[in-house]
Amino acid sequence: MSRVIRVCGTAALLLTALVPAARAxxxxxxxxxxxxxxxGLAPGKLNTATCKSYTYLFNTKTSEYFRCQVSLALTRDNxxxxxxxxxxxxxxxxRIFEVDGKYDFxxxxxxxPNTNSFFGxxxxxxxxxxxxxxxxxxxITISSGLGSDISKCLDMTFQ
Known part of the structure; x- marks a missing residue:
């Protein structure tokens, strides 16, 4: 299991190393x-460990973003x-905003699965x-449970 964590950690470091090359x-x-x-256990006393990690890459000028995910599955016997x-x-x-600007996110x-995940x-x-x-x-974006995501944005009001 420590090998899985090491490999996933290396993958995450590689992902962060690629970000500066894309106009930091x-x-x-x-x-x-x-x-x-x-x-999990598989037939024949095989052990499988699966790890997933995700991050978001945000364009601070256009407000477009990318959802990135990496996964690793390791199968071993004794x-x-x-x-x-x-x-x-x-x-x-x-895009989150229609016009270019200087954004933070x-x-x-x-x-x-958890209690916040009603449909998927x-x-x-x-x-x-x-x-x-x-x-x-x-x-906020959630799965509709029908094969598509529902996404809605709301501008905050200040009182």
Missing amino acids: DDYQLSHNQRISCSR KEVINVQTDGGCTKKP DATETEP PGGYSIWAADMAAQKIRGC
């Missing part, structure tokens, strides 16, 4: 990455590692702020 002044990496792992598989990538999401995600694998929220004005927009 326009992109920001989410600071609340999470990792979740599960273990003596050796038999198989290691990795997968991952980033999915582009729409934060993101968080439910961890499935959970959801996530994105908060974005205009750094030149008193303007904040909160967006």
Whole structure:
């Protein structure tokens, strides 16, 4: 299991190392990455551990963002590692604000399955702020349970 954590940690470091190469002044990496792992027994006394981690990459000029995920599955018996598989990538999401500006953001995600996940694998929220004005927009995306996501954003009012 420590090998799985080491490999996932290395994958996360590689992801953060790639961010500066993508015009560091326009992109920001989410600071609340999470990792979740599960273990299972397979026929023949094989043990499998699967770990997933995600992060968000935000364009601070356009307010477009990417949801990135990396996963690793390790299968072993009592003596050796038999198989290691990795997968991952980033999915582009729409702009939060319609015009270019200077934005800041934060993101968080439910961890499935849990009580917040009524219809499927959970959801996530994105908060974005205009750094030149008193303007904040909160967006929540959840699975509809019918194969599509529902996403809504709301501008905050200040009292």
